[in-house]
Amino acid sequence: EVQLVESGGGLVKPGGSLRLSCAVSGFPFSINSMTWVRQAPGKGLEWVSAINDNSAYRYYADSVRGRFTVSRDNAKNSLYLQMNSLRAEDTAVYYCARVREDVVLVGAKQSTYGLDVWGQGTTVTVSS
Amino acid sequence: SYELTQPPSVSVSPGQTARITCSGDALAKQYAYWYQQRPGQAPVLVICKDNERPSGIPARFSGSSSGTTVTLTISGVQAEDEADYYCQSTDRIGSVYFFGTGTRVTVL
Numbered sequence: 001e002v003q004l005v006e007s008g009g010g011l012v013k014p015g016g017s018l019r020l021s022c023a024v025s026g027f028p029f030s031i032n033s034m035t036w037v038r039q040a041p042g043k044g045l046e047w048v049s050a051i052n053d054n055s056a057y058r059y060y061a062d063s064v065r066g067r068f069t070v071s072r073d074n075a076k077n078s079l080y081l082q083m084n085s086l087r088a089e090d091t092a093v094y095y096c097a098r099v100r101e102d103v104v105l106v107g108a109k110q111s112t113y114g115l116d117v118w119g120q121g122t123t124v125t126v127s128s
Numbered sequence: 129s130y131e132l133t134q135p136p137s138v139s140v141s142p143g144q145t146a147r148i149t150c151s152g153d154a155l156a157k158q159y160a161y162w163y164q165q166r167p168g169q170a171p172v173l174v175i176c177k178d179n180e181r182p183s184g185i186p187a188r189f190s191g192s193s194s195g196t197t198v199t200l201t202i203s204g205v206q207a208e209d210e211a212d213y214y215c216q217s218t219d220r221i222g223s224v225y226f227f228g229t230g231t232r233v234t235v236l
């Protein structure tokens with residue numbers, strides 16, 4: 001069974017740090033790109049970060065660039081998100097998700113990427 | 129532009145058809161994905177590449193695309209389809225992911 005399990009959430013003061021983990025099982029983690037997506041209370045989904053299979057490429061949303069760092073350990077089937085300089089607006093449920101790569105070589109549309117498996121999320125609350 | 133616009137809400141009676149649109153310039157060149165999120169649960173992928181249904185997703189879910197607008201159609205809506213629905217796309221190398229504003233489907 002494909003499974004993604006997030007952990008590491010909690011209550012942290014503004015300016016503090018937190019490290020989220022995502023433990024993966026049921027599929028070959030080392031060949032998949034992965035992402036983090038968050039959802040603030042009562043709000044929509046917001047993409048946070050993505051990392052490719054061998055960690056050569058790491059991408060961030062403007063709202064977290066310079067404060068958050070995504071990493072992975074393929075030997076441990078784990079994805080991580082190091083969050084520094086946390087702000088109240090970072091309060092959210094954080095989901096890890098597997099990337100589905102729809103590569104297009106010929107056609108009217110270009111290669112695009114979806115998220116085909118999601119974890120249940122871990123809650124981060126930034127408050128004094 | 130990476131903005132995707134959806135109607136805030138759609139209401140439908142059981143057995144009827146719900147249609148949710150998602151509009152954005154990027155959709156002319158990039159595929160769209162649709163997610164269902166029931167209250168308190170993680171999102172679930174229900175449509176990929178504009179109109180493909182992942183395994184395990186009921187056939188009443190379908191997708192279509194025209195120009196800069198994609199549409200999620202739920203035929204024969206059931207009470208369990210009451211949820212928030214989000215469209216999503218990316219740039220062509222997967223360096224930016226963007227979500228629609230979300231649509232709440234209410235089954236009357």
